[in-house]
Amino acid sequence: xxxxxxxxxxxxxxxxxxxxxxxxxxxxxxxxxxxxxxxxxxxxxxxxxxxxxxxxxxxxxxxxxxxxxxxxxxxxxxxxxxxxxxxxxxxxxxxxxxxxxxxxxxxxxxxxxxxxxxxxxxxxxxxxxxxxxxxx
Numbered sequence: 718x719x720x721x722x723x724x725x726x727x728x729x730x731x732x733x734x735x736x737x738x739x740x741x742x743x744x745x746x747x748x749x750x751x752x753x754x755x756x757x758x759x760x761x762x763x764x765x766x767x768x769x770x771x772x773x774x775x776x777x778x779x780x781x782x783x784x785x786x787x788x789x790x791x792x793x794x795x796x797x798x799x800x801x802x803x804x805x806x807x808x809x810x811x812x813x814x815x816x817x818x819x820x821x822x823x824x825x826x827x828x829x830x831x832x833x834x835x836x837x838x839x840x841x842x843x844x845x846x847x848x849x850x851x852x853x
Contacts (some may be wrong), residue, residue, distance in 0.1 A: 747831030
């Protein structure tokens, strides 16, 4: 798993990206970050899903994408967002934020999965990423 940093404010969390999937000429990676916070006395994490996409073709493509998350292994997946972007020929985009959710800390791993579809292509397989919710 590669770790990237997103240039934002001084409190920005590191973004970790998982393995890749592909659809047509577009390679896709799902990425995740967990920003610390609190609600009253309860520690929380702002779990954010991102996508990276690389166009290996000679023409620009529009790419649609969706992100889902789950907190319990084997639990159900909940959609956190979707979007659409143009990926120029031979170039990459991202990590782009797809969606986020705030969760009270727990001793479990949070998983996200992202998939994408280039215009005229089928949905890619899932690209997963995960993080411990309350790691420091």
